Amino acid sequence: MNLRIRGCVLWQRGAATPFAALVVAALFLAGCASAPFTDPLPSWNEGATKAAIIKLVQDTTRPGSPDFVPASERIATFDNDGTLWCEHPVYVEVLFTRDRILAGAAQNPAWRTQMPFKALIDNDQAEIAKLSGTDYFAMLAATHAGYTSAEVRKAAADWLAVTRHPRFNRLYTELVYQPMLEVLAYFRANGYKTFIVSGGTPEFIRSFAEKAYGIPPEQVIGTSFMASYTFDNNVALVRSDARVLLIDDGPGKAVAIDHYVGRVPIASFGNSDGDIAMLATATNSPASRERTRFAAFVWHTDAAREYAYDRDTSVGRLNQGLDLAPRLGWTLIDMKRDWKVVFPFEK
C-alpha cells in the first residue's frame, strides 16, 4: 500500500514519469503473482494449530465466505508477556522496575524502610520471593509517578538496549517469538489491526512494540496510572501519578478491550490465566455468535528451547485456562510441537 501511496505522491508532484507508475504497477503484479506460493507461517510446523490459524484468516477475509469480516472489524488482540516474548524466569518489566527502584533509591530515602522497596534495595531474596501482585503494582506506580510517558519510555528503551536475559544472554527484544511475529504480520497483511492487551504498562511496551512487533503506540493497552496536565512557561506536560487507572490483567483485560477497542476481537491470543477473560471476550461475547471467532493460549512446553511451565509457576500460570480451553474450543499452541523455531536468531 505504501508503494501505491508513494507512487501517487510522486506523480502528483510532477517528479515522476508515467514510467515510474508502470514500475509500481509491475511491482504490484509481481507481488500478486508470487503470493500463492508464500507460506505465511514458515516457522510453524504443519498440523492442526497452523491450519486453524490459516483457516481463520482465510474464512474471515474471503469475499462471500459466511464468516467474512469487513476490514474495519478485523481486530486481533494479543497478550505480551509469554505470548509475544519470553517472560521467564521473571517478567521483563519487573526487572526494569527493580532497576528503576535501585537507581531511584538515593532520591527516595523513604523506600529504604518501606516494603516492598526495602526488599529490593536490600536484595533480600526471602522477602522478594514473598512479593505479591499488589506489591508489584505499588512498585510500578512508584516508578511512574511524577514522570511523563516520554521519560518512562526513554528510560525503558535505554534499559532494553543494554540488559540481557540471564540464560540466553540476549537482549529481551531478541527474545520475541518468531512464530508469533509471523502471526502478527499475517493478520495485518489480511487487514487486521493487532492490539497488545498486557498487564505491563503502556509506557514500557510502547518503548519497543513498534520496532519489535510492528504495533504502534495507539494499539498498546496496559496497566495504567492516572495523570495530570500542566501548562507552564508555554510547555504542555502530562505526568503520571500513583493512582491506578486500570489494572489490565484478568477481568481488566475484558474491560480494557471493551473500553479501548470498542469491538469484539475476531481473535485473541494469551498464555496464562490472566488472559482467560480476554480470550472469552473474543469467543463468548454476545456479538461472538455472529461469526467465527478464535482464541488460543501459547502453551510453554519446551524446556530445551525456552521454558516448560503451566499449572505450577507464579510467572504466567496457566491452570484454569488449561481446563477451560477444550470446553470453550480454544486452541493450545504447543510450543514444542507447533513451532519450528522459537526465537528469530534460531533461523
Added chain:
Amino acid sequence: MNLRIRGCVLWQRGAATPFAALVVAALFLAGCASAPFTDPLPSWNEGATKAAIIKLVQDTTRPGSPDFVPASERIATFDNDGTLWCEHPVYVEVLFTRDRILAGAAQNPAWRTQMPFKALIDNDQAEIAKLSGTDYFAMLAATHAGYTSAEVRKAAADWLAVTRHPRFNRLYTELVYQPMLEVLAYFRANGYKTFIVSGGTPEFIRSFAEKAYGIPPEQVIGTSFMASYTFDNNVALVRSDARVLLIDDGPGKAVAIDHYVGRVPIASFGNSDGDIAMLATATNSPASRERTRFAAFVWHTDAAREYAYDRDTSVGRLNQGLDLAPRLGWTLIDMKRDWKVVFPFEK
C-alpha cells in the same frame, strides 16, 4: 488501497486472470493521473485558513521536507461537539441522556425526588437552566451504569435515527460539518490516523462516528465510566458502573491523548475552552519542537447558516481560547468567512 488488496486476493485464489490485475493497474494509473486536479477541500473558501491546512499536510508528507512525518506518526485529533457537528442549542448527547432518563424514570423511582433527575422528569426549566457540568456527568453515569457498551450504542443509534434538530429539522447525523468531513478525509488520504477526543461518551459517539466521519471505534476517546466483567452461562459481558474513569474535557483531553494515543498529535482541532489542553498538547509538548504542528479552533461566527457564539455561551464557550490562539499561533477557522457550505445537504 482496497482495490489493490481485492486484486491480490482474486489473483491468489485463481479466480482472476492477469487481465483483471491489469485492469486494477489501469485504475491505479488513472487515479494517480487525476489526483493533481482535485481540490481536497472544495467546501473551503480560498484564503489563509485553507492554505494553512493544505500546507501542513503537504509539508508533513512530502519526502525530503524538513517537516516530513513518517506515516506511523501522522496523528490528528478532533473534538466532536461543535468541531465536527452542530452542538447548539444543546449538546446532542445531553438530549439523548435526557430522553434516556425520561424513558428510565419508571424503572428508577428514586430519580423522581433526586436532583438532577427530578428537574428533567418534572421538565422544570428553571432548575434545568441551573444544571452544572457535575450534574451532567451524574446523569451520564446513571444512564450508563448497568448497561453494556453494545446496549448503549444500540439505544443511541435508535435515537439518532429518529430525533431531529429543533431548528434545522434534520437528523443530528446530517448536521455534521461538510468542511470538516473534507479535512478528515484529506488527512486520512495522506496517511494520517484521525481520532475523536470528546467530552461525550465513547458509547454514544461510536454509535455513529464510523458511518458519519469514517472514524472507527478504536479511535474514539471520550468521557468514560468504570466497568466490570462477568462470565455466566458461557457469556462474557462487560457492564459499566457509575464510577468515573476519565472526564475527557479540559486537561482530561491532554491526559487522554497521552494515555490512549501515546503520541503527540501533528494537528488538533477544537472549538471551545475545553479543547485548549488538547490543542496545546499538539503545539506545545516537548516533542512538538521536533517539527511543525498545527492547532485550530472552529469559530462559530455564522448565525445565518449555523450559530454565532464564543465568549457568552454555556454550550461550547470559547473565551480564554480566543485570547490564547494568536499568542500560541493557533488558527481560527472563521465559519462564516472560511466555509462555502456548513452542512452536507447544502451542497
